[in-house]
Amino acid sequence: MTTHAAEGLRDRKKRQTRTALGHAAVRLVAERGLDHVTVEDISAAADVSPRTFFNYFAGKEEAVLGPDPEAGPRLRARVLAQPAGLSTAAAVRAALLEEVAAELADDRELWLLRMRVVQQHPVLLAKLFSGGEALERDLVAGIAERVGLPADDTYPLLLAAAAGAAFRVAVTRWSSTAAPLHDLLAETLDLLAAGLAEPPRRS
Amino acid sequence: MTTHAAEGLRDRKKRQTRTALGHAAVRLVAERGLDHVTVEDISAAADVSPRTFFNYFAGKEEAVLGPDPEAGPRLRARVLAQPAGLSTAAAVRAALLEEVAAELADDRELWLLRMRVVQQHPVLLAKLFSGGEALERDLVAGIAERVGLPADDTYPLLLAAAAGAAFRVAVTRWSSTAAPLHDLLAETLDLLAAGLAEPPRRS
DNA sequence: CTGCAAAGTTGCAGTGAGTGCAGGATTTTA
DNA sequence: TAAAATCCTGCACTCACTGCAACTTTGCAG
Numbered sequence A, B: 001m002t003t004h005a006a007e008g009l010r011d012r013k014k015r016q017t018r019t020a021l022g023h024a025a026v027r028l029v030a031e032r033g034l035d036h037v038t039v040e041d042i043s044a045a046a047d048v049s050p051r052t053f054f055n056y057f058a059g060k061e062e063a064v065l066g067p068d069p070e071a072g073p074r075l076r077a078r079v080l081a082q083p084a085g086l087s088t089a090a091a092v093r094a095a096l097l098e099e100v101a102a103e104l105a106d107d108r109e110l111w112l113l114r115m116r117v118v119q120q121h122p123v124l125l126a127k128l129f130s131g132g133e134a135l136e137r138d139l140v141a142g143i144a145e146r147v148g149l150p151a152d153d154t155y156p157l158l159l160a161a162a163a164g165a166a167f168r169v170a171v172t173r174w175s176s177t178a179a180p181l182h183d184l185l186a187e188t189l190d191l192l193a194a195g196l197a198e199p200p201r202r203s
Numbered sequence C: 001c002t003g004c005a006a007a008g009t010t011g012c013a014g015t016g017a018g019t020g021c022a023g024g025a026t027t028t029t030a
Numbered sequence D: 001t002a003a004a005a006t007c008c009t010g011c012a013c014t015c016a017c018t019g020c021a022a023c024t025t026t027g028c029a030g
Helices: A009-032 A038-048 A050-055 A060-065 A071-081 A088-106 A108-119 A120-130 A133-147 A154-174 A182-194 B009-032 B041-047 B050-056 B061-063 B071-081 B086-106 B109-119 B122-128 B133-147 B154-174 B181-193
Strands: none
Touching: A009 A038, A009 A050, A009 A108, A009 B071, A009 B133, A038 A050, A038 A060, A038 B009, A060 A108, A060 A120, A060 B009, A071 A088, A071 A133, A088 A108, A088 A133, A088 A154, A088 A182, A108 A120, A108 A154, A120 A154, A120 B122, A120 B133, A133 A154, A133 B122, A154 A182, A154 B133, A154 B154, A154 B181, B009 B041, B009 B050, B009 B109, B041 B061, B061 B109, B061 B122, B071 B086, B071 B133, B086 B109, B086 B154, B086 B181, B109 B122, B109 B154, B122 B154, B133 B154, B154 B181
């Protein structure tokens, strides 16, 4: 995904330190657990001062989740870019699946490790999607825009929140079942679109 | 709701300090904002030592939200107590509405103030429902039990998460529209049960 | 290539969150 | 009324996080 073509030295270095910090955070937390990793540890592993760490992230959790500041606008754009024939819910579904595929194609191992870490630290799970207030706000905006309703109407708010919930569930199952995230997410969104009707009874 | 009949002196005092801390937290944060209130302030207002504060809450946020440790099991029980004729989703819907009505009947002003505070501090919103991991886990357990599926199946996880999302949305709208929370929540849950179908186009 | 402006990094000092421990006070139980 | 369980509190300590003021690096003319 992310295309960094004509960038100056300055911006390239910024990106490098950011990812270095993010990777170090995920790796260390995976090894020792969240409580046994300090900001100082992460900074040392990324070879910057602890003070610099806070120029990039607001705390450990954020560094581990490595929130992409461009993800929100991108998701919003994806929703609006879906063919007009699709229902709003279907558009959100397609947009989410696209985003997941693209993000995962970038570096799959990191995401798997990250989700395994999240699995073991529910605190992080809370911040993963619905904690990403910015992301959810952008999604709400995209939906509202597409459907022609104000951004504080129930429908856009609920659709975005529900999509976030589905995403969380899919990710949760992903990190413990080895099935492709794409399939799990699709299945979960279908269940949601079915109005959470009674599930098929299994043996 | 909460019935504290045959309680010893000890438990009564515990409950008192807990609510004293909770009330103080909400009041102070409403007055000064989250960042301008320290744990020491809250403790002083409730007339206990700062150290004691942490015997009750893990932090400011938790004190403001005043998570009822009995809410989880209670909600789970409510789900299981719904008539067998209801679909699972309908049972969750009924259980949630019951819980909200009961909780609100207890002390309405506190909840209104609390939600106004939450509205101004999105950090709190994240922890309100889906952040209340314990509550959501109990709800998942109740649903799983009722429907006869394992607690790590997609259906219970998604239904609980989606219900949480609906709750968040309803509360968000409540704190800015003066409509009764019960009605807003019912409306939101209906929209969810309709599979998030296209909403009625308004003028 | 040189000098200036913009932006990034770092150290320092300081507030506040959160935890473990141990002694003292209070309630419960026997 | 004494022993046991439980709770409250102060103390000491680590770590998170922020503002500020140098200092260094990069970008951009001139």
